[in-house]
Amino acid sequence: MSRAGLSVFGRMRRDGTTGHPSAGPGGRDEFVLAKLQLLITNKLDGLLHGDYLGLLPGAGSEPGESREYRPGDDVRRMDWPVTARTTHPHVRTTIADRELETWLAVDMSASLDFGTARCLKRDLALAAVAAMSHLTVRGGNRIGAVVGTGATPTRIPAMPGRKGAQVLLKKVHDTPRAGTGGRTDLAALIDTLNRPPRRRGLAVVISDFLAADGWQQPLRKLGVRHDLLAIEIVDPRELELPDVGVLELVDPETGAVHEIQTADARLRERYRQAAAAQRAGIAAALRKAGAGHLRLRTDSDWLLDIVRFVAARRHARTGGTTR
Template sequence: MARAAAVTGPGSGRAEAVLSRLYLTVTRKLDGLLQGDYVGLLPGPGSEAGESTEYRPGDDVRRMDWPVTARTTVPHVRRSVADRELETWIAVDLSASLDFGTARCLKRDLAISAAAAMIHLTARGGNRVGAVIGTGDPVSGGAITRLPARTGRKEAHGLLRAIALTESRPGRSDLGALIDRLNRPPRRRGVAVVISDFMAPPAQWGRPLRKLAVRHDVLAVEVVDPRELELPDVGVLTVADPETGALHEVQTSDLRLRRRYAEAAAAGRAAIAHTVRGAGAAQLRLRTDSDWLLDMVRFVAGQRHARTRGVARPAPAPRPESEAR
């Protein structure tokens, strides 16, 4: 089972070793489990003409190959070869709420690990990858940092290092503004990935996500800890808000409280999924208590299978929490 590497702060001498080990793990496992040529998590159609295949329900009728259709009397569509010059931009939300985890790692570590996997999948084909990073409330010293898109393995490793060593700031970053930065300046069609716990209200980031999906293939990577979905029965529990530092005592022995908490959490996650799907984006949920690399491999393999068959399908819905555990 792949465990997200715990990346320490900017002043730690272990940071470089941890990052190198993380990148090596991602490289070995993804290259071993994903056979074939991948230009990213959501490879888009390119401009080079490929072979013709028989039409299937859901294929784009604008790609009908009329000469082959006339010769065979069977509808055919012309496939296209994936663009080798794919450009991927990653928005990484490093709000203080990601400095939380009760399972194998912090949500922050899982977010960085997911970024490492996506950087590897994009950069290994000679494509360009860049990032924007949100680090808390601007009033409390947070900011949005832009790292330009570049090609090359050395540049990709430097990009991951810059993301991992970015220090979180108090408060919550504006997820809507972070996503909107992927639209400025306007870029040619590519892939946009948003990594966050999506704890901000969907009304804040739903419209920027829809706007982003008009031009790009968008993937929303949702990072979740099991304690955000249900409370354990451990008596009186003191919890701290990582964004404000406020402390609260919760009586977890109260069955009705735990039930209301689980129902509210399920409703919140359903609202996130509804907003992401409504924007036309794909969704990948990664949990701190599961094998995140295996979940990512399943997602990429599913995307490739759907595109190979030429059937437009939505991304698979997140598994029920009982099955995920």
């Protein structure tokens, strides 16, 4: 596959071709998922090394050594006795847990059936599931998911190892969609990870976060107990409009149709400003919840974006002692 990776994945999905002459309709999806997993394995294993001093597994519960506070450290881990003795703020590090349980909340609502660049947002969400699975299943760790498609969320039990991750990816892909509309209640989807209470682990929310307000509180609640990561899926046309004359837009969740005149420069500027304000609000809500924020765009190299994010988190957590 090319460096863009998912561009080929998305093209195979849209064209219904796989490049495999013997692949029938039933085997096409299996072939695409296998190629996606192979791409992620080759790229991430080649660029990221190390065990739990990497990025994603939870910080652990066993106390370790103290070190000086750095901007961005969790203030809940302040080591007050050492801070009092040295008169400089210190935080208590923790020893990483050897077994990690990861849960994904995957938003597969109708708004993700959209894409104007290399792939659909739905394809990018599926790639994020595959990448997070690959990064967290080593050593027999368990990974499960809840998938929202507009109906009652589908729960996929946590399973250990790479075989379990492969089964989970296939089940997320095959989750049946709801009827017309398909609007996911993102707040309810996230809150599903809070019930029943689970041991401390990693919680990952994958969505475009375009749902109405209400998901912020469940997300903050989730971040109190778990290491939290939010993966935001974005298409460039959601940020700005091109000048293409009269454009007919259909809301995939409601079916509403709107015609707009994109030749109007003032309209395009208002759209750009409103989109920027919306994304800034989403980023602020994620930051307030204490979530790591990874933005994946359908017009960029999503694998490179993941690698950069992982490397930055590793660098921050280890104080620059790893690369």
